[in-house]
Amino acid sequence: MAEDEYTVEIDERLCKGCFLCVWTCPVDALRESDRRNERGYRLPEYVGGCRGCRQCELICPDLAIEVRRKGEGS
Amino acid sequence: MSGRVEFLQGNEACAEGAIAAGCRFFAGYPITPSTEIAERMSERLPEVGGVYVQMEDEIGSLAAVIGASWAGVKAMTATSGPGFSLMQEHMSFAAMTETPCVVVNVQRGGPSTGQPTKASQSDVMQARWGGHGDYEVVALAPSTVQEMYDLTVECFNWAERLRVPAVLLADEVVGHMRERVILREDVETVDRELPEEGEEVREPFPLEPDDLVPPMPVFGRGHRVHVTGLTHDERGYPATDDPEVHRRLVRRLCNKVRKRARRIHESVGYDLIERESDLALVAYGGCARTVLEAAEELNATVFRPRVIHPFDPDLVRRLLDGYEVLVVEMNLGQYVEMIERALDAECVHALEYPGGYPPTPERVIEEAERLQG
Amino acid sequence: MNWRDLIRWERMPHILCPGCGNGTILNVLVRALAEKFEAGELDPDRTVLVSGIGCSSRLPGYVRLDSLHTTHGRPLAFATGLKLANPDLEIIVLTGDGDAAAIGGNHLIHAARRNLDVTVICSNNLIYGMTGGQVSPTTPEGAKSTTTPYGNPEPPFDLCELVMGAGAPHVERWTTAHPQQLKRAIHRALERDGFSFIDVLSQCPTNYGRRNDLKSPREMLEWLRENTSTKDEPGKIRIGILRDEERKPFHERVHELIEEVSGDEEGG
Missing domain, CATH: 3.40.50.970 (Thiamin diphosphate (ThDP)-binding fold, Pyr/PP domains)
Incomplete structure (x- = not known):
């Protein structure tokens, strides 16, 4: 299997666990996890397969998501 | 002039x-x-x-x-x-x-x-x-x-x-x-103090600035400030839950005016016509015009402030202590409450005159004579 | 410019609830602005955010630009003074349904009538969120709120129709389920001279969804996606560009008049 061209980074400090990222992702590259952040919010996790549409990045109400093309800086 | x-x-x-x-x-x-x-x-x-x-x-x-x-x-x-x-x-x-x-x-x-x-x-x-x-x-x-x-x-x-x-x-x-x-044409005009143009102002609302008045970072000059009616800290950020931030802020908002009361009165000026009399009339604004006339007729002292707020009780005490004071105003007693706070309240009297016109000099004289019995 | 340079990170995370539509609006706005600044089309030092009171009106406090968080319903009146006094300022007004259409309804229609050159982004979440979920002028008939426990007996305002009726030349409606389209709408609004109004149907999971059988932010966005359409479809809310015309903005008319009168003075 070819390695993903993109990766999805979630800032756990900012996330409030609304999972709109999971809802909007057209390729199910994100899912709900059982991990919680310091403030007790349950976190989403990246499971692979991102194609770089950046819809999760744009919808995130907490500005907590960054989609990166691998090998590029921020 | x-x-x-x-x-x-x-x-x-x-x-x-x-x-x-x-x-x-x-x-x-x-x-x-x-x-x-x-x-x-x-x-x-x-x-x-x-x-x-x-x-x-x-x-x-x-x-x-x-x-x-x-x-x-x-x-x-x-x-x-x-x-x-x-x-x-x-x-x-x-x-x-x-x-x-x-x-x-x-x-x-x-x-x-x-x-x-x-x-x-x-x-x-x-x-x-x-x-x-x-x-x-x-x-x-x-x-x-x-x-x-x-x-x-x-x-x-x-x-x-x-x-x-x-x-x-x-x-x-x-x-x-x-x-x-x-x-x-020779009016002195004052312009607010501005921060350096193009400089980001990180603390636009310092808790204890010089003279209690910080420079004003007006918009469009690169200061990047947040201005809010919420209780705010020195950065201008909402800090509504911190009692100490609120106390210090409102105290400064009041003190920057209160502490200058004397300076404002002296700079803006007031009229004090002292006459050999136990009686002093006090009036301001449009109402003072007839009161000045009545005072002359009565040979009474008259005080006409131009500054209504901030009030300066020490100034009023210095000027009017020892007089029987008659405050004349076109309402049911507002400025007189401040005068009462500054002087022995028993010596302070009021001619309260709502209705739409200032009292005539005759009406003021009548009141003064009644007072002096 | 990277959008990250526009956030006051020392204030993050923000005060908004999980899944709040205002967060998406903040997200989309700072990205749209960063693109405009990057392209040199706007100057960050001359861009000002003005807001009223409510959840949506808290957004300017998170953006590293000059910003004025004013009183309830009045941001457009403050913006009128700012724009007329300094026409070089690009002004974005962030408001909500209660702020813009109830207490600020009069300022809204008059700013539209004058064609004040501002971009208004109205986060329309159908409820007073900050105070805990009371009925607003855009709450649907029959909906539950803390002050309509038996269902809302009032018909709602259509904010786009309202401002178009008052003369607004550029009016669009989108939802927080359409962030890409919303970003393009903000771009257009910033490019237009005159009164641009974007009605953003938004979700308040805490105080609206919870009382109206929409249990999660996701369900609310699902509802927004399914019940809106860019075409006129029966039973659906029309979204998209509803009007895009040109009309001379207020500040231009005022300053032309000043030029004319002061020129006469100097010449005469």
């Missing part, structure tokens, strides 16, 4: 004073007996490159004035009782955000719609306590058409110096009276 001599109505002189002070923005809403100020400004401002706008109400008028002030322009509105009531929301906002602006209130009889075409001094307390919260304003009361000009300039200067709303607490008597006035 050099300048052009004209024969003007008080309201017109006020508009000319504003322009001389550097006012280049007026937003207002028509209301008797202040409308001539708006009319004159609508004609004069475009001539000097300024903006006039008639807003949809008085709430919006003072909002637009505050907006213009944050754009770096000296701005004013003018109204009367009912409109002044509507403006209280933004008197409070201007005080909290430390926005220099001038509000002219040509007082008429109230409560409510009251006596639109008649004079009154019943907004003395509202000028200071009208909005919600702890704050102080500067309020000046003119007695002549010349003072409608001069004290409008003073209002702008104190608003700019202290970053506060300043109120010209006029009344229908001086607003509509016509007199000779010198449109002085």
